[in-house]
Amino acid sequence: MTEILQAVGIFSILVSALVGFFFWLIQRNINKRDAADQRRRIVRQEELDQREQVRYQHELYMMKSIDAAIALGEATARAVQRIPDAHCNGDMHAALNYAQRVKHDRKDFLNExxxxxxxDGPMTGEGGTYD
Structure with a gap:
């Protein structure tokens, strides 16, 4: 009788050890997959951050280009107005006034x-800059 109990006990220990080993293998695979997913998420976030920075730079250059175009248009209109033989009609004055109004509206919008x-937004970065 004790031999049967010993055999059952040894069998139970072996089954428990095998089940524990297989659960350990499964957990190890899950951990590897989680680590790989985490690395992929980090790489993806870095790509998104880089795209955001490029988009930010593009928008900044677009705003500078708009400012330059408005300044050039205003300078040209003022130069043409100073030419004695150039008979500026009301369209030139209206266009100049419109350009100035748009420039100020844009500046007010950006300030707002x-x-x-x-x-409203949280400040991030060092030195009080926004990232």
Whole structure:
């Protein structure tokens, strides 16, 4: 009788050890997969951050280009107005006034957006910069 109990006990120990080993293998595979997923997420986030930085730079250059175009248009209109033989009609004056109004409206809009960011959004980065 004790031999049967010993055999059952040894069998139970072996089954428990095998089940524990297989669960350990499964957990190890899950951990490897999680680590690989984490690395892929980090790489993807870095790509997204880089794209965001490129988009930011593009928008900045677009704003500078718009400012340059408006400044050039204003300078040209003022130069043409100073030419004595150039008979400027009301269209030139209206266009100049429109360009100035758009420039000021754009500046007001950007100031309003900056105020919303400062008052509503969290500040990040060092030195009080926004990232």
């Amino acid at each position: 957006q900056a105020l919303h960011i400062i008052s």
